[in-house]
Each structure stands twice: as C-alpha cells, then as structure tokens.
Amino acid sequence: MLGVCYYPEHWDENRWETDARRMVELGISYVRIGEFAWSRLEPARGQFTFDWLDRAMDVLHGAGLRIVLGTPTATPPKWLVDECPDILPYDEQGRVRGFGSRRHYTFSSETWWRESARIVEMLARRYGTHPGLAGWQTDNEYGCHDSSLSWGPEDLRAFRDWLRRRYQSTDQLNEAWGAVFWSMEVTGFDQVALPTGTVTEPNPAQRLDFWRFHSDQIAAYDRMQCDILRAHSPGRWITHNFMGFVSDFDHFKVAENLDLASWDSYPIGFVEKFPFSEAERNRWAETSHPDIAPWHHDLYRGVGRGRFWVMEQQPGPVNWAAWNPVPKPGMVRLWSWEALAHGAEVVSYFRWRQAPFAQEQFHAGLNLPHSDELSPGGAEAAQVARERAALPTLPATTRGQVAFVFDYPSYWATMIQPQGRDFRYEELVFRWYEAFRRLGLNVDVVAPGAPLLGYALVVVPTMLQVSEPAQKALAEAEGLVLIGPRAGSRDRHFAIPQGLPPGPLAALTGTRVTQVASLRPGLSQGVTGAVSGAVARWRDHAEAVGAEVLARFDDGGPALTRKGRVHSLMGWPEEGLLGQVAAHMAGAAGLRTLALPPQIRLRRRGDWWFFFNYGPGEWSLPEGFDLLLGSATVPPQGLTIARSWT
Amino acid sequence: MLGVCYYPEHWDENRWETDARRMVELGISYVRIGEFAWSRLEPARGQFTFDWLDRAMDVLHGAGLRIVLGTPTATPPKWLVDECPDILPYDEQGRVRGFGSRRHYTFSSETWWRESARIVEMLARRYGTHPGLAGWQTDNEYGCHDSSLSWGPEDLRAFRDWLRRRYQSTDQLNEAWGAVFWSMEVTGFDQVALPTGTVTEPNPAQRLDFWRFHSDQIAAYDRMQCDILRAHSPGRWITHNFMGFVSDFDHFKVAENLDLASWDSYPIGFVEKFPFSEAERNRWAETSHPDIAPWHHDLYRGVGRGRFWVMEQQPGPVNWAAWNPVPKPGMVRLWSWEALAHGAEVVSYFRWRQAPFAQEQFHAGLNLPHSDELSPGGAEAAQVARERAALPTLPATTRGQVAFVFDYPSYWATMIQPQGRDFRYEELVFRWYEAFRRLGLNVDVVAPGAPLLGYALVVVPTMLQVSEPAQKALAEAEGLVLIGPRAGSRDRHFAIPQGLPPGPLAALTGTRVTQVASLRPGLSQGVTGAVSGAVARWRDHAEAVGAEVLARFDDGGPALTRKGRVHSLMGWPEEGLLGQVAAHMAGAAGLRTLALPPQIRLRRRGDWWFFFNYGPGEWSLPEGFDLLLGSATVPPQGLTIARSWT
Amino acid sequence: MLGVCYYPEHWDENRWETDARRMVELGISYVRIGEFAWSRLEPARGQFTFDWLDRAMDVLHGAGLRIVLGTPTATPPKWLVDECPDILPYDEQGRVRGFGSRRHYTFSSETWWRESARIVEMLARRYGTHPGLAGWQTDNEYGCHDSSLSWGPEDLRAFRDWLRRRYQSTDQLNEAWGAVFWSMEVTGFDQVALPTGTVTEPNPAQRLDFWRFHSDQIAAYDRMQCDILRAHSPGRWITHNFMGFVSDFDHFKVAENLDLASWDSYPIGFVEKFPFSEAERNRWAETSHPDIAPWHHDLYRGVGRGRFWVMEQQPGPVNWAAWNPVPKPGMVRLWSWEALAHGAEVVSYFRWRQAPFAQEQFHAGLNLPHSDELSPGGAEAAQVARERAALPTLPATTRGQVAFVFDYPSYWATMIQPQGRDFRYEELVFRWYEAFRRLGLNVDVVAPGAPLLGYALVVVPTMLQVSEPAQKALAEAEGLVLIGPRAGSRDRHFAIPQGLPPGPLAALTGTRVTQVASLRPGLSQGVTGAVSGAVARWRDHAEAVGAEVLARFDDGGPALTRKGRVHSLMGWPEEGLLGQVAAHMAGAAGLRTLALPPQIRLRRRGDWWFFFNYGPGEWSLPEGFDLLLGSATVPPQGLTIARSWT
Ligand SMILES: [Zn+2]
Ligand SMILES: [Zn+2]
C-alpha cells in the first residue's frame, strides 16, 4: 500500500480538504503527520494549541486516510532550548550543537527525558484513541546528522553512571580497558573523561564503551516513548523511521520496542554517501545503485522481525547530497515496486508537496511547490497505485536462501580501529550483498545470535566480537557458513583474545591468525586454488589448525579454508575474488543461481519473480515465465513481474 | 597616470627625499600612504604623534606628488584591542579572531564605530585641506581574509536589531523564513540565534539575511567614514580599494558613498584563488589568465559609475598565494596598459620598495629590498610611464557592446544553496565573460536594476532573486537579453516563487521551471538545435509557455528558448556550448566579432584598439590598422595599440 | 648489541622470570623499562609503590640483563592532571589537549617542572645505584604527536618571559619583528599575544621566536632531568629516545645534555609519514624506502656526537600509520644490520610481547600476544643475534666522505614561510641524501657551526639563517661545498638581509639573489650547462657577482655557480638534475663512487662493506670482495657483508 508524509502546518487550512481528497484519488492509504510540529503544538511552555491538529486529523480521517502520528521530539522549540540548555548536544570538539535545524538534543540529558515524556504523553492522551489513528512513529531518524553520540557535560555524567553500573569498581574498569598502559588508570569513576581531545588516540576500549553507552541510551529513550504511547493508545502499533546508512546505534535493540520497523529511502542521495568509486557514482547517479535500497529493505525486514515500511520514499531530486540530479524517468515507480517486492507493507512518499521555504526547498514532493499539480514522481506514484490495484494480492514473503549476519558493534569497532584507513564495515557487507544479489539470490539480514536454521548459506562478512549466543547460532547453523577477516579478533573487553583470533570461533574454523596486514590502495596479494584473484585492504596471516586449505596466497599462506560447514576467507576480496567466492559458496550450498548483469536484479516474493532493470539497455527474461506486469523484455528503468513455470 | 603605495613609517626619514624624487623621475604622479599606520599615529590612547606624517606629506608634496591618504582602520593597534575587546570579530566556529595581522574588527561593534569615527576625524581635521592631498581611501580591502562576516556576541546583538527593523514582528520573521518548518519559530527577536553551529544546515533565509545584514553594515560603516571626511576635507574625492574576488558584500552599495572605485589587482595570485582547472592554472601561472584583471576593471568601472583606479598593481611575485612565481618579463607592463585600456584613471603599484620584514617580505616592490635599485617590475613601470608620455592623450572610454548584470546577492544565495557542490556564481559569470571577450567585444558590468539602454546584448548569467527594478530594466532593455539557469528561482524571502521559477521573469522568458538537477562531475546532458553541445553541473527542467525552443536536450526538454528579445539557457554550458551560445547571441544581436585565440584579447577605448598577447607565441593583427604602439606582430607578453581604418 | 623494551607492569609477575630468561637466550643484553609507569609508581599523591619495580629490576638483573630505566614523565597520571590542570598543553586553536593518551603536558608549566623534578628525583634516589642499571632514558619521544609547541595561558606567560630576556625592551622587539608593519607594535611585553588566531597570517618573526622559545624550553627541561639523574646516579649514562621525522625542536641542543643519542625506528610507518609520491609509497610499503632508517642513523650519530642507539626498532606491523602492512620476510633482520652498519651501539626492539589491550594492540612485538611464542620478527631478531655472535667484532665507525649540514631552524622557517606550498625542508634534505647514497657514499650529519674539516664534500641543502659560526665553518671547510636555494635569505631577526641573499654567504658564493619564484606542480625551469635537467618548486633569480656560471636556466640566469670551492644551486632540483649535480660534485671532489640501483644501498663501517637489498630482484656485488656474511648475490630483503680487496 502507499502512504505519504504531510505537513498540514505548512499550508493554509483551506487547502487541507483538497489535499486529502487528492491523496485518496491518487491511491494513498496512509498519511504521516506531526513529527516536526512542536512549536505549533506548544508555542510557549504549557500553552497547548492542539486545535489545528484536531482539525487536520479529522479532515484526513474524514477523507478515508489512516494516520501515522509522529512524536515531535526531533525538533524541541526555541523556548525550551533557551529554558533548558542542558538538553543540547555537543560535538566531538566540545562545541555545543545549537538550535536552528533539528536533532538538537542529547540522549544523556535527564531534563530532555522529562520534557520528551511530557509532550509524548500530551499527544498520546489526546490522540491515542482517535479513530483515524493507525499507529505512531517515535521521533524522527535517530542518529541522522551524526546525532547519536554527544560529547558534553551531561554525556560525561551519564557515561560515568553507565560505567559504574557496568564495572562496579574502577579496578574492573582499569582491567577491562587495559588502563595500565600509558598510566591511564583511574581511582574513581569521577576521574573518567570523555574519549576525545587527547594528544594522540584515546583508549579504544573506552571509545567502544562510549559507543555502547549511546546505543543503550537510544534504545532506552525509545522504549520510554513507546511505554507512554502504549499506555494511552491501545491497539495502535509503533514504529520508528530509521535512516539509511546510519549505524551508530544498534537498530535491532531499538526495534525490540517496536511493532514494526520503517526506514527512509533516498536511493540517489545515498550514492553520494556510500564510499563508491567515482566511476560507480557516475554510473548510478541518476538511478541509484541497484543494491542500495534492497539492502536496506532486507536489513529492516530483519530489524522489524519480518515487518517493515518505507516511511519516506524519495519522489524526485533531493536537497542534501553533494549533487542532486533528477532521477531518470521510471525510477520512482521502480523503487516503489522494489520495496514491495522486498516485503514492505507500505511505501510512503516524502512528501506530499514540495516546500517552497526553509531547508528542504529543493526536495521534490509528489506535487510541485505551491500547486495541486503532480510532479513527475507524483505521476509515477499514481501509476504504482493503479498497477498495484490491477494485480492480485502479493504473495507472502518467505525465507531467503542466504542469511547475512549484520553486527552494529563491528561497525563501531572498525571505526575505532580501522587499522587501514579504508576498512569500512558497511562497505564490506555491501560488497558481499551485491555479489550474492548478482547471483539472483534472496537475502535475509539477521542479528548476531539469532537462529540461523533453514538457511542454505550464512555469510558473516566480519564480526569482531563474538558473543556466546552468536557463536552458538553459527555452530548450530544448518547450511554452509562463510566467515570473513578480523572475525573473533576482539574479546568482550576489546582485547585480543586468549589463543589469538578468531577466538571463540577457532573450534569452528580450525584457524589461527598470528599477524594482520592492512594494505594501502595499490597493494594486493594474489590468491590461487579453488578460487583465485586477490585481496586488497586487509589480510589475515593465518595458520590452518584443523581446517582444509582451499586456496592459498602467493606466499603459501591460507587464503580460503574449510572445516566442515565453515569457510574462512583471510582478507578483503577484490572484485574478481569476491565473485568467485560467492559463486563457490552458492554452488557448494546447492543453490540455483542466475548470473545477472550489473544493472539487473531479481527479487522473489512467494512465487512472484520481480526483475528490475537499472539501465541502460534492455534485458530479456530467461524462458519459462508467465508475465504479471510488464513484458519479457525489460526496458531501462523498467520492471517485470512474472511467475515461473518451474 | 601612474601611482605607487608608500610607507614612510617603514623607512628612515632621511630616505624620504630620495624616494620622492625617484618616484617623480620614474613618472609617478600619485602616492598612497597611511592606511596601516595607526600605531604610529596614536601609540597610546590620546597620544597623537602626527609630526612624522606632517613631514612625510610635506616631502612628498614638495617633490610634486599628489597624495592619497588612507584611513588606518584596517589595523587597530594593540592598546585599543586590549582596552575594547568587543571590537574583535569571530569566526563561524565562534572563535575570536585576534590581534596580530589586520582586519581584526567586526562591523557590528558600536565601540568600533566610535573609535573609527574618532581616528578618522582626527586625520580629516589635520590633513583634510593639505595642499598635497588629492583624495582619501577609506580603510583597506573590506572583506579581505574572509572578514565581511563575523559570528560573535556583538554580531548577534546587531543582527537582532537589524531583523527588528526589517520585520517589525516575529510573526513576519517566522513567515519570511518559513520557520514553521522544523519548529524553528521564535516568539521574540531575542530568541534569534546566529545561523551557525546547528546540527544540520541552518535556515537558508536566515543565512541570507545574515549576509544582507553584514553587507548593509559595511556600506553604512563606509558611509560614516565618508561623511566625516567630506565634512572636513572639501574638494577631495573619496575611494575605497576593493579586493578582487571578494563578493561577500555588495560593492555597488558601498560605492554609492564614493566618488570613484578602485581595486587591488594581483593577476597572478588570483590564478590560484579562482577555481580554474589544474591545466589552466599551469597554463596561466606566470602571466595570469587574460580575463582575470579585465573582468575586474570592467566590474569596478561599473561599480565606480565610470570612474576607477587600480590602487594596487602587482609589480612582481607576491607572498600570499599557494605558489608565487615571478611573472614573465613584460607582464607588469602588459597589466598596466590593460588597466589603462579598460579606463583606469590611475595605475598605482603596490609597493614602492619591497619590505624586508614582517608578513609581506616576499611581496615584490618597484624597488629591491633595502635599496634604491629598480626591480624588474619597476623597470617595466618606468617603461609604461615613458610610453604613456610619448603617446597622445587616450580617448574617452565609451559604452561597451555587451552588458553583464552582476548580482552580489546571487553569490551569497548560491553559496548558501549551491545544491550542486560546484555551482559557483563567480565562475559562471567569469566563463560567460571569457566567452564574449574571446569574440573581441567590450563588456560593461552593471548592477541589477540599472538601465540597460544602448546595449546590443545583455547577459544575466543568473539572478536568483529579481527585484522590481531589475525586472523592469530587463523588460526595457533595447538589445537582446540572455538569461541563465536558476534565474528568478527565489522570491525576496528566499522562497520558491508562486507560479514557479523564473518568477517575475516568466512573462519575459515564456518559460516555467518545474524541476532542477545538479550534475556531478562526469555527468552532462547533450543539447542540439540552433546551438549544440552539453550542459554540466546544472540543468533546469523547464517548459516553454510562450517561448520558441531553439535547442533541446536529448530527452526533448527545452535547452535554449527565445521569446521576443529574451533568450533563456536552461543549464550551465560546457565549453563548447558556451562558445556556441555566445556566438549565436552576438550574431543575433548584429555585433561584429573577432574570434580570438585563447591567449589574445582586444579592448577598445574610443577608436584605439589594444591587443594583448598573453603568450606563448606571436600573433599578428588583422589588416587595417595604424599602429600607435608596438608592431603588427604582437610578441608574447607584448601589446600593440592601433587605430582601425574602418 | 641487542636490546628490548619491556613492560613488567603489563604482565603477571609470575611471567617475569621466563621473560627475562628467554630474552637472554635470544641474545638480548639490554632491557628498557619504566617510562610509562607513573600510575603504578605513585597511584595517588605521595603514595609510592616502588616494590614491584624493585622486584622487576632484580629479576631482570638477575637474569643477566642490563637495565635502561625511563623517567615516566610522558604520562602524568589522572590524579595529577586533575589536581594541576595547568600542566596540560593546548593546541593551536586554543583547545586543551587532555588526559587519556600520552604527552599531555606543556613544557611551559612551572608546576610541571616541579612535579617532573619530584618524580625523577624519587626514581633517581631509589634506583640510581642499582647494580643492574646501565643508564637512563629521559621521558619518551619529545615532540611526538605534535607535542613540542603548546598554545595555552602558561605558554603565553612563559613566552613573554622569554621575550623579555631576549629583547630587554619592546623597542627592540618591535624593531626585530618589523612590528611597524600593520601597526603590530606593542608598548609592553604583556601586550604580546600568541602567534595564532589572527585574521590572516601572524608575523613570521614572532612565529619563529615562538618556535625557538619552545625548542629552548625542551632543551632546558631535559637538562633539568639530567641534572637530577646525574646527582643521584653516578657513572650511569643518560639518553633520550628521539622520534623519527620530528624536527620541531633542535635535537643537537637537547643532546648537549646527553651522553648518547637514541632514536625510535619505524621504517614502514615512516613511509606513510614522509611526503613520498603514491608510486613511491606503494613501491616501498612493505620494506620501507632504503634511505629512511639510514638517514636517521646518520643524523643521530651526529646528534650523539658519534654515539647512538636504536631504542625502539620496529619488529613487525605497527598500529599507527594510515596503513600497516606486515614487513616482507627478512626486513627486521635487514633493518637491524643496517643500524649496526651505521654505528648503532645497540638495537633495541619495541617491544618484547605484543600488548593485547589498549592503543597499541596492533603493534607487533618479538612475541605474539599472550604467549611465549616468537613472532616472525622475533625469529629474525634471534637470527641477528646469532649472526652477530658468529662474526668478529665490528670495526670502528670512521668519518664519512660527505657531510650534510642539518639545520632545525631552517625546518621551522620554511614551515612558517614555505612561499610555495611544497617547499619542505626535510624533503629537500632527504632527496639530496638519497642522491649521494645512490652513489655509495657514507654521509655524516653535522650541526650548523660544527667544524667541517676532513670532508671531501659538504652539502648544505639550504640554511635560511646563517650564524657567524656557521659561516665560519663553511669558509674553513677543506672540501667542496654545495649550497642550495634560499641559503642566507634571512637574517637573525628573520628579515631579508642587507645586500640581499645569500647575506653572509655572499662573499663565499659570489652571487646575489634579487627575486625568488615558487613553482606550482607542473611548472619547471630547464637548466643546461655542466649539468642539465630542470628545477621545480623553487627558483632563486640570481646574479653572479664573482662566481663562475657552470649551468644556466633557459632564460640565461645562473643555475649552478662556482666560486673557489663553493658551488651554489639556484633551485629545487628535479630528479634528473639532482642526480647530475650529485655526480658532478662527487666527481669534482675526487670521490670514488658506485652507481647503485634504486633498491641497493651500501654502508661502509671501517673496512667492512654492508650491501643491503630492498628488493625485488637479486643483485650481485662487484668483483673484489671477501664475504663475511651472506653471498655475492644478495637476495631480495637480504644483505651481504664483505671486505674489499682494494
Ligand atoms: Zn527524513
Ligand atoms: Zn593590499
């Protein structure tokens, strides 16, 4: 189903009726509102002006729309900031991050928790049982604009409290951090400082704890909002709209509080954000890379325990990337269908009408600024609605062939200790995902420790710290397992494990890593054997202790090993090796694959096959399909939905 | 005529006589002094030590020189800074910018206005009627070293006052800024913050107002100095020496106070400052690009309403660019003649003698450090003086064939909202200027709203906000008009205009822009029709509503349109398209053009034709000229002055 | 002899005996301890816990090891920082650099001097006569992590005091700094500010004084520690471990206090730090460039007046560079032998065992983390010990053929005034060093003003300020002298000298420099004559006044001149010209040279010739050698020691 984000407070009230009617006509079922409206709901402390929102909800509900109401905590108003400056966040250089945009609060501020609870409760009480209300969105895009971590006095206070609870004594803290090194020991928790502003790099264990602390805080803050909403709004679901490529906190943990996950999909903006090469950026500038949105769909389906929305779908050019081209004709339709193919319950466009003022003037909407005239993206959304209505109900999403274990703490840990400047966890994961998607496989993304039963293949691009549940899940996996470099290289205190890496995975992998090399761009190390090519960026110098060596480096060291079901790859694979290992693993796992060209992707939902063409150039389906939508030759920026005979 | 900048306070008093005599012998008529001498004029509060300046002026005047006296406000002395730290400016990160170089004050400080008025009045009273005094220079290079904008407490106070005057009520301010977006509304002017230090980008309308506020302040500050000078120095003119490529404030507004404009010409230093490609930088490193100085001459002739000087002319290598080569032999002469060809009343070299100490040790002068020996640049200046004396009086400067409308607020607006990282207003204007100069045309630069009568062609590279006078002037233009992308894309509150861009120009252009695309380097969009080539960086997706389409993009969208006299180009032209459009417009305007190679430029002053060769390689004049200076074959770094037979 | 760095406080006490025994078995004679242990020696003020160190020293001594004890001042503990925050340093932006890593103190703090003296005296009294104690190391790596200069209130206070002593009156200070320029004059020393945070660049003379002030402070601080140690530890030597490529203070001055110099050799990490091209970085990533470690050996042999150690030798991959590859097999052995060939008395590896925790987890040791198992580097160290034991005693190091005058103030001066962005003193020196080493010559590095008798050739890559002793030493040199661009271009007050550069060298060189050019990458100026090629980056425009011109620029200006023994080169030579000038000078000096390929280096110690092969590819010795170690064909990453027949 389709939705849209709408800001009644941005428009004359006499336009609301028309807007609501035209939404329904276009085929929209859900409308998200309210998440930035605090200054209009409470223009001064205790002076609530809910009347306009009452009327807006009635108009929308009256037109037949289901409402998603956002809590407005992403934008505390100026009077509140002036009254309580202790809610403001600080950057890593210790400068306050002030009022004037959004997300100007720290999760560490007790004042902020109190004020958040107050406004959320006001809204929950007033609208919790509104007949038009379908569900809630908490806040907006936690972590966006680098807002997960804060470095102010409130953060230091809260961090010390968190450490007190975690370690009980400074002896244990000193031990955990290896603080004897460089005389970093403390004798009281009040001696702990923020891990910043040091002469050279701060203690990595302290940095990791600081990241964990913030991740914990975000989950707790969201739970606080959920608890209030649930108390006053029976029967309504709650979600949060996560932002793509924000991994500073553990989304799986936050989602434990939620009924479903949602995410904000800006496929073209993300092309500038992800570390693609310049050639790739030019290649995909006007269509997006064909795995960017799908990766997030699969991730948030996992985060949402099977249920997710796209809460904000890019409907045309945006305003915030380094360059913002107009998407090629057809892409808004393609992205929408891709979300549905991956199991999205709702695709909700951001936003109904382009704002003529303020920071997002250049951000397209379904309608042109000022007007009731559909934009090109709006026209494509209408087409999706028509196509959707003409088709039978989509079949249920089923388990993928391949499971990816995605581990947020590995992102933090490699940010803290890249060791080679280009070791980026998200990039490593993405390249593996791309490789398996190029084989036409469906991928599920799961949390470390989640059961891995039923998958033919499990991919762990890396996982620096391996908890007991994560180790157990891998040991009990039924399919093949592929484990990448640096796995198990740190214990829970962020130290090198006893017995050397891969630590708790050693029994499974039959390997031991004695040295590691990070390789500057231009350096690589050749691999030959069952697979061949080269690794770049990273190499584990390992020994096989029980494992069979399937491929070796030029100097004879193990490159790909196997012990039972478990394969280990001792480096960051260059493109050729990456493809070979993916094919090798899929073959060994007995999976039927389809070698797709770079611009084509397949996603299966039940017995429907969705083929997407990111162009340029046509592409013809293999034999053996009944067409449901589109033709056997998929045009550029087009898609075909089909059922397989086989 | 020639001038020179001189610092008597830098040299033993017994050298002054010789210096003055040698200036006159070299052919110098004007000498600028005093603009950095505050600590020598008032070494402690109220202790004035004018005697040395009395003597210096008498020596210079006695030698036959005319004196330009600078007010010393660019360098407040340390005792004043220590006494009144509220005069100091702050950078955008909120760090104070302290004593130790120059321009260490903010235009927002009331203390600073008072202290400025005090020292200016002291000087005006003492020297205002000195017989050697020709005129005044206010301050020095407003805006140099990013000193236009300041971000301190005094600036916040003054900004709030400015907003109070502009908007009267916070309701109007909130409306103008679209502050309902992200709950940015304020309920009192004291709630307004500086547009910096926000979590993500601040409100663009607020940023633009902050820029306007500073621009207004600079104009008012300069007017304050002018008012005092005029009161005490009857019959003397006043100028300010603007710095090249500083566009943070509106020079046209400042010049309203002035009798004539002047600017500081560092052709080689600017090659490193302007966003040329590396290939271009290498090509022009030792000669400068042939349009850098001319552009500024034409700009400041416009700013000065026909009257301008070069107050500081580069006489050799300088000290402040990333690299500082020695200019090729002949360039100092060439630059001097080019200034005269463009109508400069005086070319004044910076400086008489290279300083052996302090920040500008590496900055050449007309004389070598310590000595009375001419530098190579000094010898070329002497040659210019001899050549000038041997020629008849230069004819008067006449109106150019082409008018360029230069709009400082468009620079601010595109800095605030580039939307594509490489959309730089100054670069766009410069590339158009280069294209028309390559056709041998004379260009005048005019302010938005100035009458455009008498020009065969008017070029508006862009103008984001179109005021009523600017609209009216374009409507009343007699020649053809060429309007670039983004024109009319913002209303006076920096919002997208009703009816979409080009807003108030729509009736003239017959177009409507529904979407815009910024294109990353490597992307471009092909154009064919009356002109062909490609646009890069930017494309307006437009519709013709009344206009004829002369060229189209590959997808069929209008690229170049015409309605009556008014042409619109829907993008940033790549080099090929740029040249074609310039030639097309000149042809349609009936202008006689001369296709010049990259290193040759022509400037006509009255019936004199000046040909400049930036090298390498000789170049021969077309037939049909009587030579006034130089030969029919212009050598590299040479020039020829001729009268046309025709 | 071999040594190792050891941290007993990092390991269970019951491992010490085994560690000590295994060190001796490996062939280690010296063990350095204690330099980061303050928090374990004094966990709270006045609570000393020396017992563990007593026991550790006894264990090590008992095993037959000689101990080097470090003063722990590089890591003041948290309780001290909290109690005395005035010891903390500030960065150039005025932000405090806090606790949490190391080197968090400023040399300007009187509190810090008092606290340093207190802990040093405690250690000196307790261990000064310990029978196992061989000598002392003061602090650790002065200047590492940009810690030489500090910009806080204590620094300002101390800087003013230093200026008072240097200049006596502000008149003299104003004169020295040329403060009349831009009204920078002060009327009291309390008006002097730090040379930072100005609107444009601060006064260069002030900046140079600020650098000199810090250099003086570091030498005085080290002397303070030495005085205490000498008072309580008779008969023990004192060293400091300098860090490679740290030139912010004058190492010659610090070493005046020391009995011998030592330095910390990280050949691979330095490849990322030195401004090599990307191609060179890739070429040498896994072996290091063949002149990086040798340059430092020769420098510190000079600094140590003939005596030096490698205090920390890289034993495998490190943790702190942008990329950290595993060194190629053989390199740890090669580096060790190279140090011995250059005269190192001891090569001490950092560290005994890889730390599993804290900031240096990725830093290899001679043993793997947690274990008693040698790492690959540990095995190579053992090989060096065996080889060393099997050979006769090394002959004494003798005077080199070529002297390089290395001038720390020229580094500061060109950092302050690069004039061209890529004028880097260390790079210029290094390229000359490389050129002469490629000729197979032994190089000694000497301080400016040190006698230059006995050298066939003296190289002065540049020396901006030439003191009387430096001028005298050059005048009295017996061999040829080669002087580079910018020499003598500043007087002692950092002004252009009377009579123009090369100032006090003019009588020796017979030249005068009237203009200088810095050349952007891509520009160069051709040279022909006795040598040919081109200069890039920099050209002195000079006149020969008494000198013979051996080569000229394309425009006729002198490029290489000679007056008697003294040659001057008027630019930064590109690779071709560099090699020609080096060969020309060596030939003219009558030196027998050997043209070595890029990967081969020779070092002679007495009559032993050491050939090192940095690979790839074998290399065969010329005829005429008796082999002492290795073979006539040197394998990649191998070495051969031989005696010449001739
Ligand atoms: Zn969003
Ligand atoms: Zn100037």
Ligand SMILES: [Zn+2]
């Ligand atoms: Zn070290």
